[in-house]
Amino acid sequence: MSDRLLTASAALAEALIEEMTRDERIFILGEDLTAHAGIFGQFKGIPEKFPGRILDTPISETCIAGCGVGAALTGMRPIVDFHFSDFVTCGMDELCNQAAKIRYMFGGQVKLPLVVWCPDGAGLRAAAQHSQSLEAWFVHTPGLKVVVPSEAADVKGLMKASIRDDNPVMFFQHKRLFRREGPVPDDPDFVIPLGKAAVKREGRDVSLFTYGSGYFLCQEAAAELAREGIEAEIVDLRTLKPLDFETVAASLRKTYRAVIVHEACLTGGFGAELAARIQAELFDFLDAPVLRVAAKDVPIPFSPPLEDFVLPRAADVVAAARSVCNR
């Protein structure tokens, strides 16, 4: 089995095609899916290959999410496309009050195999209502799994695991990264289990804990830090819930220093949760305060200089890493 270079978008389509071929219960539901294979072309090949299993809906997010829940409760394995992650607000009851609670509230009677695919993230000058990173809302809702892949291979492996999972999974994929290529195994059994982080760069001086688009900032920052003699370890969390805290701990026991990097805004973001856990459980392994690099606490503005100012940059990661390393 060899690796090929695929875009993140092609990796997604490949995962879906493989899984839909394997299991007839899987279908895709959402707006504008068949004419252009999804508004980002992310479902390339699927409308032709699986007619009747990729369904165009009216603009009805409440019902799209609700249909996903109802179908999942009754023997199907739906994938719901939310068009832009920002519109999860229009299906929030179905996601957070229904999908997240049904199994638990009814005493574990039923499974709810639902994947909610949410293209998210900023950098496209798409302004406040089309640019958000909302994963923390769902991390804060017991009963949902939350997946945020970065590289193309992660997209494929994690999507396959999400589809095979019997629980509702929120899957956030960054819009700006759709065309980014990466090596992807062509093994149809390539699955990345949910709840497994990956150490993508080893280093002894500082741990960069990240996910999604933050991973690429860390990559860039690590190269710069290496030039300065600081070896950063990059831990791509990949799944925020369940969280692979063992890998986090193992890294920190080696480096004693942590910087958490995400594109979502700072306050109440996933970094706050992770920092709290690190200080509570790994206090003895900390040589410096845990720092966070994140977007500023405002909605995403439209104008390029404003948006660029609000989003975290690799230079911010470098500065935070230097600071915890006392450089």
Add this chain to the structure above:
Amino acid sequence: MAKEKERKDDRPVETKTWRAMYRTMVKIRLFETLAGEYFAAGQIPGFIHLSIGQEGSSVGVCSCLRPDDYVATTHRGHGHMIAKGADVKRMAAELFGKATGYCRGKGGSMHIADFSIGILGANGVVAGGLPLIVGAGLSIKLRRTDQVAVVFFGDGAANRGPVHEAMNLASIWKLPVLFVIENNQYASTTPQSYSCAIGDLCQRAAAYNMPGYGVDGNDVLAVRETAARAVAEARAGQGPSLIENKTYRVRGHFEGDPQKYRDAAEVQRWQAENDPLRRFEDFLRRRGVLTAKKIRRIEEEVRAELDAAVAFAKESPFPRPEEALEDLFV
């Protein structure tokens, strides 16, 4: 156009109003055309949705409104803004992301607003304006003024849940609201005939016990007549109406849309046979309200105004990066 000929031209001549409406339609058409050009040239960031071919709806409705009336618009909102009286300089500057724009560069095309003339904002969330306009209608009622509140939305938006909550609530409280559907036959890639269980969306009014009007949205005077009636009823405390302006989106959903979901011939047919601007122009010439010479003059004046607006936008500075942190709270 055939329709115009059959119709008896027995409307009382409103020379000044009609000329102003025509000028506004020309202005919207040209603003949108220029926006498309500058977007294609890479000078407008993000993505934009143009309302070319829908000028009959925006101008017909807004010609019945006062400056203190409210309008909530959509992602395809440039036309509504201009028809309500917005400043094209500040609109252009906003599209270019400049500090002199309506929202100081924070909003862009999809989020322009001018609260000084009652424009409560374009909206990036489809149907986002409907519940808000009910609130504006309630506020009018509580303040006991005779303003009206108008929300424009699309055939696609009509299928979202909040639309139904909004129409019902406005009706039971008899709020001074106009619900204006611009049925341009597509929601992104999805034809209206696929997404809606009924063809005439104005029929939904019956479910909310309000008047529902289906109008040829490319006949600006037909839109004006209907809107005038609905506005008068709303001002008189008789409650909301639903107007469905049947029109057509001649551009892609967004600029750059590959449009695999429809035939180019369908678009060409609409442009050639049912362009609201050409139809109004022909009507005005037949009625002797405008001459070829006067039309050329209007076009030249509008062109000069928009050239100045674009120049203003281009010359204006970008906001300073730190301004990103301003405006969050008062």
